[in-house]
Amino acid sequence: MSKPIAYSVKAYSAVSAQSPLAATTISRRQPTESDVQIDILYCGVCHSDLHFVRNEWHFTQYPAVPGHEIVGRVKAVGGAVKKIKVGDMVGVGCLVDSCRTCPDCLAGLEQFCAGTVMTYGSVEKYLGTPTLGGYSQSIVVTEDFVLRIPANLNPAAVAPLLCAGITTYSPLRHWKVGPGQKVGIVGLGGLGHMGVKFAHAFGAHVVLFTTSPGKTADALRLGAHEVVLSKDEAQMAAQAGSFDFILDAVSATHDLNAYFNLLKRDGNLVLVGAPEKPLSVAAFPLIMRRRSFSGSLIGGLPETQEMLDFCGQHNITSDVEMIRMDQINEAYERMLKSDVKYRFVIDLASLK
Ligand SMILES: [Zn+2]
Numbered sequence: 001m002s003k004p005i006a007y008s009v010k011a012y013s014a015v016s017a018q019s020p021l022a023a024t025t026i027s028r029r030q031p032t033e034s035d036v037q038i039d040i041l042y043c044g045v046c047h048s049d050l051h052f053v054r055n056e057w058h059f060t061q062y063p064a065v066p067g068h069e070i071v072g073r074v075k076a077v078g079g080a081v082k083k084i085k086v087g088d089m090v091g092v093g094c095l096v097d098s099c100r101t102c103p104d105c106l107a108g109l110e111q112f113c114a115g116t117v118m119t120y121g122s123v124e125k126y127l128g129t130p131t132l133g134g135y136s137q138s139i140v141v142t143e144d145f146v147l148r149i150p151a152n153l154n155p156a157a158v159a160p161l162l163c164a165g166i167t168t169y170s171p172l173r174h175w176k177v178g179p180g181q182k183v184g185i186v187g188l189g190g191l192g193h194m195g196v197k198f199a200h201a202f203g204a205h206v207v208l209f210t211t212s213p214g215k216t217a218d219a220l221r222l223g224a225h226e227v228v229l230s231k232d233e234a235q236m237a238a239q240a241g242s243f244d245f246i247l248d249a250v251s252a253t254h255d256l257n258a259y260f261n262l263l264k265r266d267g268n269l270v271l272v273g274a275p276e277k278p279l280s281v282a283a284f285p286l287i288m289r290r291r292s293f294s295g296s297l298i299g300g301l302p303e304t305q306e307m308l309d310f311c312g313q314h315n316i317t318s319d320v321e322m323i324r325m326d327q328i329n330e331a332y333e334r335m336l337k338s339d340v341k342y343r344f345v346i347d348l349a350s351l352k
């Protein structure tokens, strides 16, 4: 196959782990028969973006363009594209392709495919160059990895659904959280605030755990029924053995065993945050009550579309703070201090 011709777009990239993000020009492939070309309107700012540009996962190639919470309008489609039309509002999340043939792909769980192509930090199938993310004016993605955005939702506030949203929706669905259950959400950041909204929408009794007393009013506004200060031993003890399910969205080192003790018999704690160092797990809180400890990673394409459709039906979006592209470095510093309610979203109209 001959390589498709590339075209140039403006973007923001980092040239090394130490350098700030700055304006640049990058290449995208011209759309092939099965591709969708998208003018990017908004891109959410995920903590993974920061890990990636600073090479904290040790696989970053430079120049690096992060961004995997992409919302935009379709500019062009290839001749074989069927479901997407020019002018459609669409989204692209963490994945832009996969092998399509392995058991995970056939199950619609492309996030677990060994041949998955991530939106940034993988290899572009056609150009052979590193994939580049959504801090840019335009992207070209194969139709099967393009998501439809419900027309009734604010597209800027939809962007974070494509990573933070599906990361919390998927485990709550997989473990069938619903009415009559008591569900804990640990941490009220980009992930946690979506976890609270979804668990509430699924009909569970929602308890938010936080270390910050200042977050109580917001947690209740977002849909929590109770707020527990996790540093307060008496408040934690009062919740012992009462939870069906706990979604742990904390990326910092923290004491898991305190949360295992809050689960009922057969209760499950699912980790969606990614602490850098291994967490310590005590055996007795698990074996004495047959409790489970699990993990979950974003979601596949079918479930991500289901999540977006659910959000359209229930009018759910992320709480966002809009920034200009040239405010991204400052936004990273604020994100490190959890000084954002609850997700930064870049207005790509500011990238001129
Ligand atoms: Zn992300």
Ligand SMILES: [Zn+2]
Binding pocket: 098, 099, 100, 101, 102, 103, 104, 105, 106, 110, 113, 114, 115, 116
């Ligand atoms: Zn696969």
